[in-house]
Amino acid sequence: MTGILLTPRGLEDAVAAHRDHPxxxxxxxxxxVVADLNRGVPATGxxxxxxxxxxxxxxxxxxxxxxxxxxxxxxxxxxxxLSSASTAVGQATRSLGSRQIRNRATVGGNVCGGxxxxxxxxxxxxxxxxxxxxxxxxxxxxxxxxxxxxxxxRLVTGEILAAVQFASSVGPQRFYRVGxxxxxxxxxxxxxxxxxxxxxxxxxxxGGVAPTAIRAPAAETIGSAxxxxxxxxxxxxxxxxxxxxxAEAADPVSDFVASADYRxxxxxxxxxxxxxxxxxxxxx
Amino acid sequence: xxxxxRVTYTLTVxxxxxxxxxxxxxxxxxxxxxxxxxxxxxxxxxxxGQCGACTVHIDGLPVNACLELAALxxxxxxxxxxxxxxxxxxxxxxxxxxxxxxxxxxxxxVPGMVMSAxxxxxxxxxxxxEDVREGLCGNLCRCTAYGGFVEAVRQVAADGSAS
Numbered sequence: 001m002t003g004i005l006l007t008p009r010g011l012e013d014a015v016a017a018h019r020d021h022p023x024x025x026x027x028x029x030x031x032x033v034v035a036d037l038n039r040g041v042p043a044t045g046x047x048x049x050x051x052x053x054x055x056x057x058x059x060x061x062x063x064x065x066x067x068x069x070x071x072x073x074x075x076x077x078x079x080x081x082l083s084s085a086s087t088a089v090g091q092a093t094r095s096l097g098s099r100q101i102r103n104r105a106t107v108g109g110n111v112c113g114g115x116x117x118x119x120x121x122x123x124x125x126x127x128x129x130x131x132x133x134x135x136x137x138x139x140x141x142x143x144x145x146x147x148x149x150x151x152x153x154r155l156v157t158g159e160i161l162a163a164v165q166f167a168s169s170v171g172p173q174r175f176y177r178v179g180x181x182x183x184x185x186x187x188x189x190x191x192x193x194x195x196x197x198x199x200x201x202x203x204x205x206x207g208g209v210a211p212t213a214i215r216a217p218a219a220e221t222i223g224s225a226x227x228x229x230x231x232x233x234x235x236x237x238x239x240x241x242x243x244x245x246x247a248e249a250a251d252p253v254s255d256f257v258a259s260a261d262y263r264x265x266x267x268x269x270x271x272x273x274x275x276x277x278x279x280x281x282x283x284x
Numbered sequence: 285x286x287x288x289x290r291v292t293y294t295l296t297v298x299x300x301x302x303x304x305x306x307x308x309x310x311x312x313x314x315x316x317x318x319x320x321x322x323x324x325x326x327x328x329x330x331x332x333g334q335c336g337a338c339t340v341h342i343d344g345l346p347v348n349a350c351l352e353l354a355a356l357x358x359x360x361x362x363x364x365x366x367x368x369x370x371x372x373x374x375x376x377x378x379x380x381x382x383x384x385x386x387x388x389x390x391x392x393x394v395p396g397m398v399m400s401a402x403x404x405x406x407x408x409x410x411x412x413x414e415d416v417r418e419g420l421c422g423n424l425c426r427c428t429a430y431g432g433f434v435e436a437v438r439q440v441a442a443d444g445s446a447s
Contacts, residue, residue: 099419
């Protein structure tokens with residue numbers, strides 16, 4: 001094992017440390033990186049972002065939520081507007097890890113950790129989130145879907161994820177998942193549905209059924225065109241077609257957790273139910 | 285910031301400053317507590333944050349010590365099961381309730397379970413059995429004594445006296 005531990009105290013220092021030590025791994029909450037260490041993955045140095053105050057914070061400004069990359073899942077849940085039971089963020093974070101994990105796992109780790117099993121990512125995709133990225137050449141904003149990757153994330157060398165942003169005033173939303181147990185495990189498959197009321201559009205994201213979490217545009221088109229926006233209802237036929245299109249968008253693998261058929265079936269059922277439940281709850 | 289693979293730092297554990305000399309920068313808090321500081325009440329089991337046997341409090345929050353880089357915890361208040369338990373050898377009301385309600389066979393999960401439950405009761409006084417089941421989802425008991433743990437913690441949450 002080689003490497004050193006760097007603990008920058010500000011964003012500028014963090015970017016410099018990341019640039020000067022390309023082999024050192026960025027550590028946010030450590031819930032993935034240190035678990036890998038315990039599994040025997042050799043350490044090549046760490047740049048801990050824990051001391052970087054600019055990356056923390058959860059705030060609502062000018063109608064946009066801004067979740068700092070180092071905001072923990074517990075930080076998100078501590079904000080009752082962001083994480084009420086009626087928001088997809090609230091529903092998803094309740095099922096993310098355990099209380100111990102939520103005190104350490106971060107927004108940035110969910111986005112940059114890679115894979116298709118991250119609990120928060122489908123929700124952020126359905127909320128049409130953008131990410132703020134900072135690097136040696138300056139900062140930029142890009143769609144969340146542009147940075148997701150099966151392993152790690154697609155940032156330019158030297159860049160650090162700073163924050164995730166999305167509009168606060170959308171509409172009713174749902175997050176559903178299936179997993180080996182009800183909590184403290186990764187979802188086998190998940191769906192996030194958001195009604196974008198201002199734009200009369202439905203957004204659907206799927207987790208666990210493609211190399212990264214994905215949007216399902218064909219299903220979104222069926223949903224957006226099929227629901228009755230004036231009377232706020234959806235027919236069983238539209239909900240079924242929405243679910244079928246979600247399954248069509250899925251390209252899952254079979255592994256030791258579940259078969260591809262199971263995952264495809266699960267997103268079909270969950271997407272259909274999520275759309276119906278949004279409208280049923282709306283009327284109740 | 286360190287400039288070598290070996291680091292020296294001070295941890296505040298159970299109210300006392302403990303010097304950690306010449307440790308590897310990648311040592312976890314669990315390894316340092318057990319192997320360097322002799323605090324073996326905190327247990328190692330999964331090493332991946334699933335089982336909660338290593339639960340400690342850092343600045344009052346329950347976390348998995350196996351997922352903490354110890355060198356990053358300088359300046360934080362770390363409480364282990366040794367610090368939570370009364371120094372005169374008596375038990376807290378939570379520990380008493382667990383002794384009364386829970387039939388464990390091996391006991392390996394108990395320190396982590398106690399630390400997790402103590403934080404839960406402080407956070408959610410009056411927690412229902414359902415709240416306790418959800419709140420303790422990060423602690424596994426392979427003897428499956430969950431019913432007893434839930435009942436013990438619920439009773440203490442209702443009484444509002446974990447420690």
